[in-house]
Amino acid sequence: MSRTPTTRRLITLLAAALTVTALTHAPASAEPRWKPGKPPLSTPWTSQVGPNNALPEYPRPQLTRERWRNLNGVWEFAGAAPGEAPPVGDTLAERVLVPYPIESALSGIQRREDRMWYRRSFSVPDDWRVGRDSRLRLNFGAVDYDATIWVNGKQVGTHRGGYDSFSLDITDALTRRGQQELIVGVTDLTDATWQPVGKQRNVPDRGIFYTSSSGIWQTVWMEPVASANITQLDQTPSLSDSTLRLTARVEGDTSGLAVEAVAYDRNRVVGRVVGAPNSALKLPVPNPRLWSPDSPFLYDLKVRLVRGYRTVDSVGSYFGMREIGMKPGTDGKLRMTLNGRILFQMSTLDQGFWPDGIHTAPTDAALRFDLEQHKVLGFNTVRKHIKVEPDRWFYHADKLGLLVWQDMPAMKTSNQLPPPDAQQQFERELHTMVDKHKNFTSLVAWVPFNEGWGEWDRTATGRIADSVKAQDPSRLVNAHSGVNCCASKGDSGRGDILDHHAYLGPAAPAPSASRVAVDGEHGGFGLEVAGHMWFGEGHAYEMTPDSATLTRRYVENQRDVLAVAQRCGISAAVYTQITDVEHEVNGFFTYDRQVRKMDFKQVKAVNDAIVRSADGTGSPNPPGPGTPGPDGITFYPFEEAAGTTTADTVGKHNATLTGGAAWTAGHPGSAVQFNGSTSTVDTGASVLDTAGNYTAAAWVKLDSLGGFATAVSQDGPSNSAFFLQYSGADNRFAFSFAGVRALAPTAPEVNRWYHLVGVRDVRAGSLTLYVDGQPVGTAYSCDGGPGAGNTVIGRAKYNGGPVDYWRGAIDQVHLFDRALPAAEVTQLYTSGR
Known part of the structure; x- marks a missing residue:
């Protein structure tokens, strides 16, 4: 895919020839020249952008054609009113540089518009023989959000969706010769609607939401094609039989046509296949050279559509032979693999914003720069965070050898649920994103949801994850990154990945038998650099005073990542983030890419150590069997019905009623009544070793719903090591660690006795909640933190203080130093003890 200097010069000349040609209609009411705005910050590439070189590179590397013309450059522009007719034949007053979003300085507009018009003229080369031997396709990399296109006053198509490409056949709207008029009308209301927006906001805040990117923001180009032509190449490498599964999608009349595909190792043919259009073919790739971050080898691919000996259409492409999977390490924990080998995926959060172009990198070299720096810093993975980049980014x-997780751009964050039509549109755009990007070698995981943003239902999230997996079985699906965080509806249990976020972290979820575990976001250490700030000040999850301190904190945090990877079995970790973005100053680079904020050698050294050492080796360390018996190591039957002391009938930890705890009717006999604000039963001891297996059980009754209430916990330095509780955030019973909950499926009733059991299984990494003898929810986490403080009945500890006092009655509390199996939990429930 490399281009010679002569080719690059030709592309530049073509781009220059395709700047706006004035139409002989009404004169412009403003100076008809493009002038760049002044961005708050300039990148090293800002000054390189001009009307004759706006992203001149071929925009679709996996489906190339020799004949094409770039329509980037200076267009006419105007804001629009709702319902306004297209300005056919009318010169517009302003000039915009396509394809930079209108809010950007590089566009020359540098303001927000809800609705807008773009207009330009173009000519069709005579030797393309459009209308006689070929059709003319007009292609858009991306337009945010609703687009309608007219050619010579005739509407030729519409498109909805801000992150995917689309193509129109405009042949029948062309005049026979001379200049053709092209008008694009765009509506982009951003977060005033439920459209997928990612981090864009109409009013960006001084936090984690940024300037919007409206209108045309990726390359526009045209190309002649045959009436029957190749529109997409579906590619899936198969290492098991050394083939590339290839489907050439062809539109038009395919009768009598065949597809011929040839794979090349440079100029050497390695495989060939011939078959029918729109059908799955197996292209042999014997003794394949495997693609990996250390050796990102790509094969060239040429595909022809033929009728007999005549070539009807031909395209160029490429592919890599690699396979993403999962398998247990020698420690028994499930981990992600590349080409059958465990590879820890060390990633950054990459949001893809630019101070001069916002969503659009100023040049192709700039687009490549951030990815190159990942390799310099020792990362092998990029999480593309709720934005979809142009094809050249992939x-x-x-080419560089970086694994990619691709997020779906989220709908806006809101206390309201998205309406049904927005839910359906989100799913359509998600599946379009998967369809249009599933052929890139680097892309290894799909992420439909992030932290509950725009999520409407946990069951729907699981269904959507399943549908993405069915659409693309060759990659992993991360149903919900940060499922433990924020607006999340809870873990659906679907997909291939359990993903927790923790700042500063790292997060420590535990893999199950069917899902790997990852730290989807952590870190976020910040440093302000004078003269390189979007705002006058910045924020991060922890601010540091200088580069040396920032580097030290990064290295310390990454050493914790390695410890969690080795102890807990996480398969990946995502550090926030590669560059500063607007108010956020937690990048390796300032937002303008001008300043390195850390010592890159130290960063690379610790990242290399993680990738090298977090390889799944080691032996499992099974916990001891614990104490046998039906009553555990501590049992409080609450039989006294009077006084302030209650007996531990099997252990040595008699407990004290405090803060107004009183006696009431129990299940059966007597129980303790808690007032919801001060009452506890304090055991005076650290009963459980929370680093091992344990079980907590109690009969409970709630006087009211809403707000958290904890029946049994054990204090740690800052938080309880575990919580057997009612979660007011979910209106469900739960067995929890801080930020991780195994939830019951339905809400409880007030004034009714329930039997709650929380089982911690260290080997499985699981938290399992039982209600009335039945397992109702399981979550996975490596640990809940240290718990050397007192075991307490009737409250919890969070952020250093007592919280979540129980409001209602508690009876028959058991504590076990082992993970009770399901049969014993059922026996305990039926015994009534």
Whole structure:
């Protein structure tokens, strides 16, 4: 895919020839020249952008054609009113540089518009023979959000969706010769609607939401094609039989046509296949050279559509031979693999914003720069965070050898649920994103949801994860990154990955038998650099005073990542983030990419150590069997019905009623009544070793719902090591660690006795909640933190203080130093003890 200097010069000349040609209609009411705005910060590439070189590179590396013309450059522009007719034949007053979003300085507009018009003219080369031997396709990399296109006053198409490409056949709207008029009308209301927006906001805040990117923001180009032509190449490498599964999608009349595909190792043919259009073919790739971050080898691919000996259409492409999977390490924990080998995926959070172009990198070199720096810093993975980049970004990741997790851009955050039509549109755009990007070698995981943003239902999230997996079985699906965080509806249990976020972290989820575990976001250490700030001040999850301190804190945090990877079995970790973005100053680079904020050698050294050492080796360390018996190591039957002391009938930890705890009717006999604000039963001891297996059980009754209430916990330095509780955030019973909950499926009733059991299984990494003898929810986490403080009945500890006092009655509390199996939990429930 490399281009010679002569080719690059030709592309530049073509781009220059395709700047706006004035139409002989009404004169412009403003100076008809493009002038760049002044961005708050300039990148090293800002000054390189001009009307004759706006992203001149071929924009679709996986489906190339020799004949094409770039329509980037200076267009006419105007804001629009709702319902306004297209300005056919009318010169617009302003000039915009396409494809930079209108809010950007590089566009020359540098303001927000809800609705807008773009207009330009173009000519069709005579030797393309459009209308006689070929059709003319007009292609858009991306337009945010609703677009309608007219050619010579005739509407030729519409498109909805801000992150995917689309193509129109405009042949029948062309005049026979001379200049053709092209008008694009765009509506983009951003977060005033439920459209997928990612981090864009109409009013960006001084936090984690940024400037919007409206209108045309990726390359526009045209190309002649045959009436029957190749529109997409579906590619899936198969290492088991050394083939590339290839489907050439063809539109038009395919009768009598065949597809011929040839794979090349440079100029050497390695495989060939011939078959029918729109059908799955197996292209042999014997003794394949495997693609990996250390050796990102790509094969060239040429595909022809033929009728007999005549070539009807031909395209160029490429592919890599690699396979993503999961398998247990020698320690028994399930981990992600690349080409059958465990590889820890060390990633950054990459949001893809630019101070001069916002969503659009100023140049192709700039687009590549951030990815190159990942390799310099020792990362092998990029999490593309709720934005979809141009195809050339993925091409650079393929060439450089970076694994990519692709997020779906989220709908806006809101206390309201998205309406049904927005839910349906979100799913349509998600599946379009998967369809249009599933052929890139670097892309290894799909992420439909992030932290509950725009999520409407946990069951729907699981269904959506399943649908993405069915659409693309060759990659992993991360149903919900940060499922433990924020607006999340809880773990659906679906997908291939359990993903927790923790700042500063790292997060420590535990893999199960069917899902790997990852730290989807952590870190976020910040440093302000004078003269390189978007705002006058910045924020991060922990601010540091200088580069040396920032580097030290990064290295310390990454050493914790390695410890968690080795102890807990996480398969990946995502550090926030590669560059500063607007108010956030937690990048390796300032937002303008001008300043390195850390010592890159130290960063690379610790990252290399993680990738090298977090390989799944080691032996499992099974916990001891614990104490046998039906009553555990501590049992409080609450039989006294009077006084302030209650007996531990099997152990040595008699407990004290405090803070107004009183006696009431129990289940059966007597129980303790808690007032919801001060009452506890304090055991005076650290009963459980929370580093091992344990079980907590109690009969409970709630006087009211809403707000958290904890029946049994054990204090740690800052938080309880575990919580057997009612979660007011979910209106469910739960067995929890801080930020991790195994939840019951339905809400409890007030004034009714329930039997709650929380089982911690260290080997499985699981928290399992039982209600009335039945397992109702399981969550996975490596640990809940230290718990050397007192075991307490009737409250919890969070952020250093007492919280979540129980409001209602508690009876028959058992504590076990082992993970009770399901049969014993059922026996305990039926015994009534």
